[in-house]
Amino acid sequence: MVIRAASHFYEVVLPEENGNVVDILGQNAHLVELFLAEIPNNELSPLFSSVFKFVHKNYNCDVAFCASIHSEMKAKLLEKKKALNFKDYYFRMNWSSSSKIASKYREEISPLLILSKNNHTICFKNKERHFFRIFLGEKEGQEYYFLFSNKLSETVSVPFVSQVKKFLQTRFKLCCDLEVLEKFKALVYLDDVTGLYNQRKLTMDLEQLSAIYQETGAPFAVLFIDIDYFKRVNDGHGHLVGTQLLDDLAKLLKKILRESDLIYRYGGDEFVMILPNFTPENARSIAERILRAVKKEEFLKDSPHPFKLSVSIGVAGVPAHAKAPHELLAMADQMMYTAKSSGRGKVCMAGELFE
Numbered sequence: 001m002v003i004r005a006a007s008h009f010y011e012v013v014l015p016e017e018n019g020n021v022v023d024i025l026g027q028n029a030h031l032v033e034l035f036l037a038e039i040p041n042n043e044l045s046p047l048f049s050s051v052f053k054f055v056h057k058n059y060n061c062d063v064a065f066c067a068s069i070h071s072e073m074k075a076k077l078l079e080k081k082k083a084l085n086f087k088d089y090y091f092r093m094n095w096s097s098s099s100k101i102a103s104k105y106r107e108e109i110s111p112l113l114i115l116s117k118n119n120h121t122i123c124f125k126n127k128e129r130h131f132f133r134i135f136l137g138e139k140e141g142q143e144y145y146f147l148f149s150n151k152l153s154e155t156v157s158v159p160f161v162s163q164v165k166k167f168l169q170t171r172f173k174l175c176c177d178l179e180v181l182e183k184f185k186a187l188v189y190l191d192d193v194t195g196l197y198n199q200r201k202l203t204m205d206l207e208q209l210s211a212i213y214q215e216t217g218a219p220f221a222v223l224f225i226d227i228d229y230f231k232r233v234n235d236g237h238g239h240l241v242g243t244q245l246l247d248d249l250a251k252l253l254k255k256i257l258r259e260s261d262l263i264y265r266y267g268g269d270e271f272v273m274i275l276p277n278f279t280p281e282n283a284r285s286i287a288e289r290i291l292r293a294v295k296k297e298e299f300l301k302d303s304p305h306p307f308k309l310s311v312s313i314g315v316a317g318v319p320a321h322a323k324a325p326h327e328l329l330a331m332a333d334q335m336m337y338t339a340k341s342s343g344r345g346k347v348c349m350a351g352e353l354f355e
Contacts, residue, residue, distance in 0.1 A: 048095045059156045063149040066095040068142040134165045136172040191265040194250035202264040206325035221283030221317035223273040224332035228310045228344040230269035280317035287313040287347040310345035321350040
């Protein structure tokens, strides 16, 4: 049934199939099951690549895309009474079987995504090709679609397209669910006050970097940072003020880091930084920069009680001062206490006399 003519396309809604794999595909059922088993559960690109190989092998489909469009934008475009300019690309290309082919058919894709108000599987065709559009699902406000195409001289069975749709939608939902699960797993390694990594993650990362050092000889350094006189803040102004100061200091420390550096709240008013591929001498210069930045900063400046803070920092590195992770952390901690006992607001590096 022809529903709408638009930009030389004709839109045809494919009937839905309710049967199982064997009922729909008969002798081809085992092919689908084999191809399902090879695809990772939590990655979309391998999923799309595998589906493309399958439809290409069985139905000579030589073009495939995954594209998405924002749900609100699509709704607004559908409300427009004037003709849409499909050269204004309203969608995001997430994956394609070929970048050259994707570029060639960009103008073809916009009506495929925009013109249908429902999310049924749709078959479009022009003078040369079939285009099949399968709605995958929604993710973060975006509607995701998988599209594949072949020449008019080739045929594609409706049951086959329906089965591909069923499989893609199931796997897409699984990928989205696993992404959410990964985010929840990440919370296990985050400090709930500052949003920094916690002590559990610190232990894991130190073990990993130690293993990398054993394999490649790549050095790394640790900074152990403690806020000076922080107990006076909690005792004099309350724990809510203290908590806000911890969060503000964490944000300041993150600004100083490189992208490859790691920062953790160790506990209380203590923070730890790991600097991969840094010698202790390089790490000391970062520690001095932190001292200056903290002393310069005015914390809670919009509150009735703005604060000036200072920190004491201990520095130690692998392989200069330790080989095992627990030894490295203990050495940096010891140097931090040496800095405190020597007047606070200072840096002390293992292996040097404190000035």
